[in-house]
Amino acid sequence: MTEVTHTGTIVVIDIGKTNAKLVALDAASGMEIETLRRGNAPVASGLYPHCDVDGLWTFILDGLKSLHARHGIGAIAITTHGATAALLAGDALAMPVLDYEHTGPEETAADYDAIRPDFVETLSPRLPAGLNLGAQIFWQATAFPEAFAGVTAIIPYPQYWAFRLTGRIVSERTSLGCHTDLWNPVKACYSSLVDHMNWQDLLPEPGATTDTLSPLRPEIAAATGLPEVTPVSCGIHDSNASLVPYLSHQETPLTVVSSGTWTIAMTLGGTTGRLDPARDSLANVDALGRPVPTARFMGGREYTLIAGANAPQPTSADAIAVIETGIMALPSWVEGTGPFPNGKGGWHGNADALTPSQRAAAASLYLALMTCETLTLAGQGSDIVIEGPLAQNTVYCSTLAALTGVPVRPSRDATGTAKGAAMLLTGLGRGTALPDPVTPFDHPQIGAYARDWRARAR
Template sequence: MRLQCESRGNTPRRCAAGYLALDHEGIETWLVQAIRTLPSPRDIGRIIVVAHGAAAALVRDGRLFAEPMDYEQGLDDVPMSSYDTARDAFIDTGSPALPQGLNLGRQLHALEHWLGPLPDDVDILPWPQYWAWLFSGVASAELTSLGCHTDLWNPRERTFSALAGRRGWDRRMAPIRAAWDALGPVTPAFAERAGLSPECQVFCGLHDSNAALQAALGQPELRDQDATVLSTGTWFIAMHSPAAGHRSQPPALDAQRDSLFNVDIHGRPIASARFMGGREAELAAGIFCYRETASMAPDELLSRLAVVMDKGQLALPGFVPGVGPFPKGPGQWLNRPDSPVDLRVATDLYLALVTDCILDQIDGKGQLLVEGRFGANPVFMAALASLRPDQGLFRSSAELDVAWGALNMITPGLPAPAPLEAVPATDLDLPGLARRWRERAGYGKLSA
């Protein structure tokens, strides 16, 4: 199997309606060009889309009625009291109240405030399914996107939330399809633009973290076992999947600490917790700190971990307010390192300490797999292995786990792109440090 990666920067823009929108036009132009430059685009037989879960496009009469909102759009000018009062209880949706537009229901509420009531013939398409519609012309929705802290889905009842029903959003949602459902061939217009065969099939698609979960559960070391997957990037998202056939009581999650229930491709609730790890690293240390140390050997970085610990150079949470296990922050340093190397190492240690907290929140047992860019971070991985010595910790050396997880659903038996790599613990007393750090951070109380 050959996987190829193309990328572009994320550049949200202010749309005509005045809100911050995802640059769907720029992405579309880039995507068409990227497909055309592949060695044999007409040989592509299947397309499945993976995208984040906190956006939707509103489509009417074959064109966009409302552009997909960027979830970092501020909603301070939108009266939210009626929405907050009408939200279903966390026990029903598993969806915590999140800031800005991180709850899709909040985005829909804001759009109705700005644009007026939605017409009856509008189709609401989750972000992955917007692209499936653009390629195929077939409107659809899907469970992993609906169950991703949207306020719109009740995973235990496997139906829309009461809020979605009262607001009429349930009947405007596009028909629900399975992530692996073939919607049909690409449209003739898109086939011509992208140089694709008119017989290329488009599949419904899914939420990115769930694609990572599917990739992990397809690995021999984790298949049919109690397993936890940590996806890392801008967001660090931990998801615990019980062993196949194992029925246990889900953990009691704390909505105030950004733990929630996602929904897997079969509609089952999956205990999850998260924080903005990539963003926290940028704020705590700065992008340039990571750029300056990017060429350092892993052993060089690891050799500084004991020094940082001995000097008490620790970051306290949390640098991004309103999310994660420490939503009230305020994010600060104890003995902030002066050198870029030690600052980077101390920041990686901080990320491991917070990750340890979110894994505890979801009772994340069994084998632990880290995927995404921080899986290649030697200090973060060694510290995490030392904090959780009773779990087997693996890193994925494949850069495209999310893509493989999605492809494996529509091409069963697809070989894994690379074997997993076991990560050993250090001999440093990270558990002892974690206990002291949690006490200092006030982990036992929300005033942290």
């Protein structure tokens, strides 16, 4: 594996929990050239709900072929959601790639809790369903012992797609450091759980996140028209990809809020001392292998539950109407996650009186208030950069600026995660200028609204 700087067109395979994309970027400028998209719903049939790797693979191959024909692909980068791994038996899957929202791992929770390492070792909190990768693997080994006996390698999800493209079995730290229970982020090595379960021989020694793999499998080159020598990044956890453009930023602490299905606050240069394992806070590991204090909640999912599908974009006038009526959404709309994991989401006040756009404003205010809570755990930087869909939500960004008192800078780049993944192939030395800040939301009742919300949330 090597670290090389690449030029030309880079295509990023970006597999999120809800959507998958192929993003063609110009390596020199980072500008988007073309993006292909598809939904990414799990498959309900079979042993258990699992990732649709067959559908995604068809999408990837067809997309690589068409993008190469139009733009010429010089390299391929990979980024995916976390809490997911592939269990290989030789060149095939030993069993389906488990959907982390499946509750099967809770069947063996008591036995798993008896052996999982303490938070002080892994900085990984105990999470529900399959959000701890170690709990997933433990359940799969217990529930399907014959299939597990055939496992020859366990690799994180980004590296699974690198394996499909190149045949190389590798691992890397950002995926291992994503609340897996498998990694010690301070010592930068596998945790005691791996030794306890005798999984040492199944988990590859992690390389650098900047490593590239080649050549492509001959059949992949033939199917896509790409040269076999096309470099492929070893892959990165998607939230960490959002951090990559800011790794060389010298003025820290700096908070990056990555948004999508999850809203994840990560503070570069922050301390892990305020992390609380009972409130969905943890240490991620950045592309340089350093622990990054992190706190999160399922913001994208909760926004849809609160505002409804296809909600209109809210305005400041909508937010003012919500604040002045005192109507508020209270946590947590996805139970068991976020800074209020024991809360049962609901409304204070008459939500039926809200128009669709006011309801969207209430959801935006909720997300801003929840983000403030995550910052009490992950630490608040002297600047806050918003990546992903929430960067387009002016009510959210302006409210967050008013409540935190620091510049909130929405990224105008809709492909921030993809750009970060691509930068692993173009070099980490290039700093990215911080986006311009928004004007803070100005309303005399915003502070009282926030205090009331916090009191009710607690």
